[in-house]
Amino acid sequence: MNPFDEIIHQMQVETSLYARLHLGAPWGIRFHTGEHARLVVISRSDCFLRWEGLTDPVRLAPGTCMIVQPQVTFDLSDVPDQSVIACETLVTSETDGAVAYGGSGAQTEIVSARFSFDAVAAEPLFRSIPALVHFPLNETHAALIRATLDLIGMETTAGEHGSGFVVDRLVNTLFVQALRALCSNDTGKTSCWLAGLGDRRLARTIHAVHSDLARRWTVEDMAQEAGLSRSSFAALFKSVVGEAPLDYLTGWRVYRVKMLLTGTDESLLRIANLVGYDNDLSLSRVFKRRTGIAPGRWRQMMKHKGTVHLERASVDAELEVA
Known part of the structure; x- marks a missing residue:
C-alpha cells in the first residue's frame, strides 16, 4: 500500500454536508470550514476567490477544484469586491442538495462539500499541502469528477430508497478523486x-x-x-x-x-x-x-479523547430524545 492509499484508508472520511449551488449575479458567499475540510468544484462559469492567504482576489475558471483545510475562511463571488453572506444561511443539514441564490445575471454553478475525518490519520497529507489550494483539473480527472457529480445529481433527483447512503459514498469518492488530482498537479506543491x-x-x-x-x-x-x-x-x-x-x-x-x-x-x-x-x-x-x-x-490520550467523544454523543442523543 502506498502512503496515499494508507492515509485515505486510515482517515475514515465521512461527508457532513453537500450542496450544488446555482448562483446568479450578483452573488457572494463566505465559507468557514470550522473543524471540517471542504471541497469546492467550479463546474460552470467563473468566479473570484478572496482569502487572507492571497494578496489580491483570484479568478477561478470553470474546471477549477479547491481543497480547503479546517479553520479556514474564504469568499467566493461573481466580482472581486462583492458583498457576501454566510454559507450557513444558504446550506443547512436539511438542504436536499440543490440551492439557488443571487440575481438574474450570469449563472455560475459550484459544488461544495464538507468532510469530517480522523485528524491524526490525515496529518501527513494535510501537512504537505497549503491550507487552501486551488488547481485546474486535467482532462482525465475532470471527466472522472464530472461523472461522479452526474451520478450524485441523478441520485439526488431520483430520491430512491437509500439515495442518502449512496450520495454520501459518492461524495466521499469525489473527495478522494480531488485529492488524487491534486497529487498529480504541481500547483501549490512544495517538496514533500x-x-x-x-x-x-x-x-x-x-x-x-x-x-x-x-x-x-x-x-x-x-x-x-x-x-x-x-x-x-x-x-x-x-x-x-x-x-x-x-x-x-x-x-x-x-x-x-x-x-x-x-x-x-x-x-x-x-x-x-x-x-x-x-x-x-x-x-x-x-x-x-x-x-x-x-x-x-x-x-x-487517544483513548480518553474517544471516551469524551462518546460521552458527548450520548448527551446529544439524550437531548434530542428529550
Whole structure:
C-alpha cells in the first residue's frame, strides 16, 4: 500500500454536508470550514476567490477544484469586491442538495462539500499541502469528477430508497478523486512525499518502503530500489521529498505506530517489531523524540479523547430524545 492509499484508508472520511449551488449575479458567499475540510468544484462559469492567504482576489475558471483545510475562511463571488453572506444561511443539514441564490445575471454553478475525518490519520497529507489550494483539473480527472457529480445529481433527483447512503459514498469518492488530482498537479506543491510519488524512480522506493516498514532499510537498499547510486539517490530524495531518506522512513514509522496505538490493543513490543525496531525501548526513544510524548501516554490520550467523544454523543442523543 502506498502512503496515499494508507492515509485515505486510515482517515475514515465521512461527508457532513453537500450542496450544488446555482448562483446568479450578483452573488457572494463566505465559507468557514470550522473543524471540517471542504471541497469546492467550479463546474460552470467563473468566479473570484478572496482569502487572507492571497494578496489580491483570484479568478477561478470553470474546471477549477479547491481543497480547503479546517479553520479556514474564504469568499467566493461573481466580482472581486462583492458583498457576501454566510454559507450557513444558504446550506443547512436539511438542504436536499440543490440551492439557488443571487440575481438574474450570469449563472455560475459550484459544488461544495464538507468532510469530517480522523485528524491524526490525515496529518501527513494535510501537512504537505497549503491550507487552501486551488488547481485546474486535467482532462482525465475532470471527466472522472464530472461523472461522479452526474451520478450524485441523478441520485439526488431520483430520491430512491437509500439515495442518502449512496450520495454520501459518492461524495466521499469525489473527495478522494480531488485529492488524487491534486497529487498529480504541481500547483501549490512544495517538496514533500507527494512530489516523491510523482517521480518514477522515487515512487518505486516509496512504495517498497511502505510495503515493508519492518525491513531494516538502509540508504543503499532504497537506492537499489530506485536504480540509482547511493549518493545520487540521497541527493535526489532530499531535493524532491524535502528530507533525508532515513528521516522520511522514521517519520512514517512513527505515523504507523500512532495508527496501531489508537486502532489496536497490540503490545508496544509487538508494534515495535511491526515497524522495524528490535525492542520497545528503541521505539519509545524515537517516538518521544518525534512527538514529545511517550507512546504509552499517546495511547492513553487517544483513548480518553474517544471516551469524551462518546460521552458527548450520548448527551446529544439524550437531548434530542428529550
